[in-house]
Amino acid sequence: MSMTSANLDYEQAGELKIGQVGIANLRVRTLDVAQLSREMRERVDRAPKLFGRAPVIIDFGGLAQMPDVATAKALLEGLRGAGVLPVGLSYGTRETEQLAEQLGLPLLAKFRAQYEPVGAAASAAPPARRESAEAAPAKAEKAPAANTTSPGLVQKTPVRSGQQLYAENRDLTVLSTVGAGAEVISDGSIHIYGTLRGRALAGAQGNTDARIFCREFHAELVAIAGHYKVLEDVPKELRGKPVQVWLEKDQLMIAAQ
Incomplete structure (x- = not known):
């Protein structure tokens, strides 16, 4: 049975793409x-x-x-x-x-x-991490250089609700705002030169030296190497302020800059 090209439909019913997902x-x-x-x-x-x-x-x-x-x-x-x-x-x-x-x-x-620590055997049981403790105001030390393998990713326009931005193996710099419902993820540190209202996840692959900086803090969630805090867990006096977020002895720390 013959079939003309006009009768063929090569269009896919669904387009599948693999992306970074913050879960x-x-x-x-x-x-x-x-x-x-x-x-x-x-x-x-x-x-x-x-x-x-x-x-x-x-x-x-x-x-x-x-x-x-x-x-x-x-x-x-x-x-x-x-x-x-x-x-x-x-x-x-x-x-x-x-x-x-x-x-x-x-x-x-x-x-x-x-x-898993670097060099751990594939069959070894990964050690458990403690959940983040309450943040205590502390004088922030100078941020150590992130363990990155390529130049940082710079986002010049706002990251809007529903959008997700991922900087793989590098730092992320956002020159504008991160809106509510938006998510920025980096394997290194995150620098936001505007308001942070969405989620910011630094050290996504386990880099505990990563940090988060923002000019105006209203974040739904901040996390470093899996340790997180939601806005409800952050002291009210830090909201709307320039802050720095870092890990100290497996505790997520947030302090005004």
């Missing part, structure tokens, strides 16, 4: 489904615009033993009931891969890297 990573330290669900509900209640129906990756790498399927399913349901959406497991071992298949979830390798 929360839940590091399970104690396999207590009720407590984990309660803690997540508290986060959602504290910052519903940020965490409500937010995608979450689950990382079992900090446990001595992988949970069974029934317990893992109970955790998924508990987290959904708390208001977030588990979308995958963080890569760990062959057991993690098997569990992901049994749960019908994808395995996302990149979410494990920020927990």
